[in-house]
Structure formats: C-alpha cells, structure tokens
Amino acid sequence: MNALLHGRLTGLLALGAVIAVLPAFLPNNFYLDIAILAGFNAVVCVGLNLLIGYAGQISLGHAGFFGIGAYASGVLVGVYGWPPVLALLAGAVFVGLLAFLVAKPILRLKGHYLAMATLGIGIIVSIVLRTESGLTGGPDGMMVEPFRIFGVELYGEKVWYWVVGVLLVGVVWLSLNLIDSPMGRALRAVHGSEVAAEVVGVDTARFKVLVFVLSAVFASVAGSLFAHYTGLITPAKADFFKSIELVTMVVFGGMASTFGAVVGAVVLTLLPQALTVFQDYQQIVLGGILMATMVFMPKGLLPTLAALLPARRRA
C-alpha cells in the first residue's frame, strides 16, 4: 500500500519535474512545438491505455474522437462564435454520448471483430469530416480561432507548452487514481477473465462501456486544445493512420503502464523527427525500430526497462 502510494507520487513528481525543466534544454520554438505535440499524443495515449492496456479492449478509431473534438472546437468557435471552453465541453459531451451509443453493441465483440468495428467508426468520422465541406472545409481542413479564456488569449509555443504540461500531469494523475481503485481493478479483471469478474459481481459490459467513453473523452479534449494550438486542422488528424499511430504508441511504450503510454507517445513523436537524417529511408528505419522493439521487448519499452531495475517492479 505504502509502496504503491509512494510509486504513484514519485512517478507524478518525476513527470512534473521533467516537464518543468525541459524548456531550459529546448533551444527554440521548433523543439518546443515537438514537445507540445508529444504532450497532446501522450494525453490521448494515457486514455487509450486505460482501454487497451488495462481493460484489454482494442480501438482502432480513437483518432476519430480526437478529430471530433478538434472540429467541434473549430466549427463551434469559428462558425457559431461559441466561447472556446464551451465548445471544448460540448465536443467532449458529444464524443462521450457517441462513444456510449456505439460502445454497447461493439464492445460485445472481441479481438479482431472489435478492432474492425472501431476501425469502421474512425473511418466514418473521417469521411464525414472530409465531405461536410460546408462546415469543415473538406479535405483542405479549416482554420481554428485561438483559445480565449477570461479575456486571455493563449498564444505561442511557450504558453501552450505549460497548458499541455499541466493537462498531461492532470490526466496521468486521474489515470493513476482510477487504476488503483475498485473500478480500476474491475477493468483489469475484465482483461484477466471476464467470466471470473462476473461471478464476483463485476458488470463487465458496464465497465467496458465506461472506459471506452472515458478514453474517447480524453481524446476529444486533447483534440479540441490541439485545434486551438495549431490553428489549422485537417481530416488527416482523424483518419485511420492516426488511430494506428496512437495504438502503436501505447503498445510501444508498454501496455497497462500509464507512464509507459507517456513514454511511448513521446518517443514515437520524436523518432520520426530524429530519423529525418535518413531522408528517403526514414519510414523503413522507423518500421525497423518498431519491429525490433516489439520482437525484443514484447511488453513494451517502459515495463521492460523497469524490469531491468532490481528493486522496482511497478512502473
């Protein structure tokens, strides 16, 4: 108990410390921008990890929820003049409802079938965003107004870095809290053995739906803020490849490890930038690194590294 509490606090403090000192080592806004993108990905991945890593359900459609959040903010603020905070909340509520409606039927599916169903949701979202060009600007995307709150406009990498940093620490805190709670154990039990969870009273369907909705809402909030940060969103942010990228980050970092999801998101956001030196061979090198990692570290980056440290087992 003590050790667990200890582990949660030290992990959070470590994450906070890294976020706090990192800007000192980033020479210019280009690097800050990459850090911000990594942070947005990490927020989505922490939520997705609750679904994939802890509850053992797959989703290949989470970029769709990210995209709905982004476009909700873009359209409601830009076209209808809503305050950004309200637009963000409206997007999150809409995504939550949508996720709730689709979760019941699709979460009855398992394995490949669930993957296909969630894939379908993501594809439908990205088709709608591409074709409803009157509102969304179609394949070219749309400009998004800056985020304003209490008359203050959030602008520039230096400001957004701290916004994303605080958001990430908050999301990690929520995730760690959830995992170490009766509901968190119920989620992991669903992963371990659904029938065994049921016979001690766990309504497995309810918890699968809940975690699906929660992870979708995380993605939506990240999408909304991302849209305000970049000022330009395109349907590509909601498409299949983005969904795959998110799942890859979770698996690469380490399933059922909140900090693993953060590490996976950060590493896989940085890696393509670092590999630009390979120019035309960039994608091949990236693919090679991913394959090698999964072959030699099937549990993912962070759990494998954590297991190498003798005293600590829990990441």
Added chain:
Amino acid sequence: MKMLATNAYGADLSPDTTAQARRVGPPILKVEHLSREFGGVLAIGDLSFTIAAGDIHSIIGPNGAGKTTLFNLVTGVYKPSGGRVLFDGADVSGMAPYRLAARGMSRTFQNLQIFFNMTALENVMVGRHLHLNTRLLPALFRFPSLVRKDREAKDRAAQLMTEVGLERYIDADAASMPYGALKRLEIARALASEPKLLLLDEPAAGLNATESREIDEVIKSVAAAGVTIVLVEHDMKMVMGISHRITALNQGRMLAEGTPQEVAANADVIAAYLGAAP
C-alpha cells in the same frame, strides 16, 4: 431402480445417524426440470433437485455427466433451454452472473480463471467489488471515503488469503503462483464477495494428497461459517468425507440422490462409474 431420486430430501429417510443429528436448513437452491442442449445434444435433461442452506452438497458423475454444464446453468454463464433455477425463493433462470453474485452466489472454475495481470491480493480484492464504491468520479478524484474502504478491503483480502493458507503469496503476482495455490486463490476471491452459496468446480483437481486434504479443511471451515457449498469433485474420498448430501448425475440426468452412504451403495451409481452389465 431409482432409489431416493427426486424429492428425496428429508432427514427421516436417511439411515445415517450423523445426518439425522443435523438440522436440515430451508432450501437455498432449487433446480426444476432444468435442461440444456447444445446443437441437439442434451447436456442436461429434466433435472430437478434441491439444496438445503448450510449443506455441503456434492454433485458427482462420470466425465461428461453434465456437472460443469449444471454449474454454468445455475451461475448464469449459460442460459437454460428449459426449466427453472430458484435461488433463495426467486426465479433466477438465465440471470447474468454478476446479478447472481449480488444476490449472494459465487463460484470457482474447473479450469482456473485467475486475473493473471494482477497480484494475488488484487485478485481477492476484485472479489470485494460488490462491497466497494465502483463509480467513476470517486475513483478518478480519489475520494477519501473510497480510499478508506479500499484499505479495509485490502486488509479483508489479506485476511481471507491467510484463512485459505496463502499468507506467503499476499504480495505475489498471480502469474508467479503454483497451480495448487491458484486453486485456493479462486476460493478466497469467491469468499471475498461474501456469498451465501458457493459453487466449487473440482477444487482438488490436479492437487496432490496433502494439498487435497488442505482444501478439504478449507471447505469444511467455509461451510462451518454458514456458507452453503455445492461441490463438483472427482476425488471420491473428499466427496464421501465432507458431503452432507450427494446428487449423482449420468448423461445429464439424475441418477441418485441421498447421503454419501446411500449414494455409494446405489447400484445405478456403481454401474455408471464402473460400467456394469445392463
């Protein structure tokens, strides 16, 4: 010769003096004309029996007799093709397992169903699910009341692990535990839900003689605490030693029912097990 088949429940029928000394409890589980078929094959056919509160009631029968199917029907894992299951007087036929758990029914599995992605203690803590705050917001924001009850649940889980003889595995990962210990871990997890009725599906399967005897003691102490036990087990020494009543099945149908002595002496039971000439 179907001696003491259905509705044979009554202490006066029993020649066994120890059984006479026991007060027979009210029925806690009633199975009425239960049947279940899989693609035309009858796994359970027109089966009726009653289990009295406070008993250790064993279900025996050769392989394929339908014992595990019966468990799955009673606990809601399968839906019956016909008939009813009454638990505590209420019709619970086909009710989802988690609802039955809330009414006080839990079970273990013949093929282990352990949460291998958790520690042993956490496995048992999942068993406390019904007694804890399992809502989302209190979990996300770590409400103090939730944390306090969670700590109590942890203590209770550790206590249960000690009671079933698993104190040395309290901090272990479930995946690192030996088979015999996992069998007991399932019992501890089921007990954590505080069931009135506990169904044990072959708790001694794959255990050596010493381990079997220990499981035997665990079952007896659970029953002594007032939990009604339904036991499916192939270890006849255990079954004959601890059961108050035995129901024998063969090919999904009732073969015999009575005290251990009655069932052991039943010619149909002997024939089913040994394959006597018709």
